Amino acid sequence: MNPSIDIGTEADEVITDQKTRCATPTFDPGGGGINVARVLTRLGVHSDALFVCGGYTGNLLKQMMAEEEIKSVPIESLDVTRQNVAIIDNSIGKQYRFVLPGLVSKKSTWKSVLEKVETTIQNYDFVVASGSLPIGVPADFYSLISSITKKAGKQFVLDTSGSALFEGILNGAAYIKPNQEEFAEMKRIFNAASDDELCSILFEKGIDHIVHTLGKEKTLLITPEHVFEFTPPTINVRSTIGAGDSFIGGLVAGLMRGLDKKQAVGFGISAAASTLQSEGTDLCDADEVEDIYSKNFA
Numbered sequence: 001m002n003p004s005i006d007i008g009t010e011a012d013e014v015i016t017d018q019k020t021r022c023a024t025p026t027f028d029p030g031g032g033g034i035n036v037a038r039v040l041t042r043l044g045v046h047s048d049a050l051f052v053c054g055g056y057t058g059n060l061l062k063q064m065m066a067e068e069e070i071k072s073v074p075i076e077s078l079d080v081t082r083q084n085v086a087i088i089d090n091s092i093g094k095q096y097r098f099v100l101p102g103l104v105s106k107k108s109t110w111k112s113v114l115e116k117v118e119t120t121i122q123n124y125d126f127v128v129a130s131g132s133l134p135i136g137v138p139a140d141f142y143s144l145i146s147s148i149t150k151k152a153g154k155q156f157v158l159d160t161s162g163s164a165l166f167e168g169i170l171n172g173a174a175y176i177k178p179n180q181e182e183f184a185e186m187k188r189i190f191n192a193a194s195d196d197e198l199c200s201i202l203f204e205k206g207i208d209h210i211v212h213t214l215g216k217e218k219t220l221l222i223t224p225e226h227v228f229e230f231t232p233p234t235i236n237v238r239s240t241i242g243a244g245d246s247f248i249g250g251l252v253a254g255l256m257r258g259l260d261k262k263q264a265v266g267f268g269i270s271a272a273a274s275t276l277q278s279e280g281t282d283l284c285d286a287d288e289v290e291d292i293y294s295k296n297f298a
């Protein structure tokens, strides 16, 4: 719902109130759903990327998706697709990341996304909703997608945060993937005294699997009957961009190829690890994912 064009560059030094002359920028398509579709495509899983886009940046986004040969279902909007900017300040070796808000000003735009989901879903087993919601889209939007998915007899996977998450789960989901912060946020919002209590509340709301990722420390797969714990492999992290999205892409790819849910979580961890080992905004590599999976989880 809230894709972006991600601009990356670097400068000798960022000084306030002065022009910061930057190096030649890189441009990448960004946003949760966009990245999940890119990962699925790399892993050889057929998908359609549904995304809202508008203006010159929207056109660029469509072009970039076509160049990467990612099947797209763009939903045209009157609002210009947002851009995010990341600038490395070489004097301190740190990165500034400016994330701009997206906007969908017309109700008819997000309504047509729901219609597109309803028609596109017929060809698929899973619907993944990932990333933040733009201004103008109701916080319970993902729960509407969940209803459509359920009615079609397909599986809904949700990876988002804040109110999009709290209100997005109200009609249940096959999988949610809260990280440490999102899990803690849900505990607060749902007034849960413990982790177990939060999980019980989520199961009551119709969540089938809670995949709680805790970065390099561990990943938990929690169902009403079991808790399975996984340890991510030790790797040389080059960039953390896209780890969560790669996890989701790997998880769904694993389930699509018939792995059981424990193995599929292992495949998700492998996809995340491969992305973490890649430079900058680059995502996972299929052969590397297979290699990590067979060494650690098969």
Ligand SMILES: Nc1ncnc2c1ncn2[C@@H]1O[C@H](COP(=O)(O)OP(=O)(O)OP(=O)(O)O)[C@@H](O)[C@H]1O
Pocket (backbone or CB within 6 Å): 179, 180, 213, 214, 215, 216, 218, 219, 232, 233, 234, 235, 237, 240, 241, 242, 243, 244, 245, 247, 268, 269, 270, 272, 273, 276
């Ligand atoms: N340092 C690390 N080493 C190995 N694997 C890692 C590391 N950090 C993250 N991962 C993998 O990436 C997955 C997702 O990471 P994390 O729990 O940070 O989710 P996230 O916060 O949603 O990620 P993102 O920052 O992309 O949104 C984890 O389940 C784990 O497998």
Ligand SMILES: [Mg+2]
Pocket (backbone or CB within 6 Å): 159, 179, 244, 245
């Ligand atoms: Mg995340």
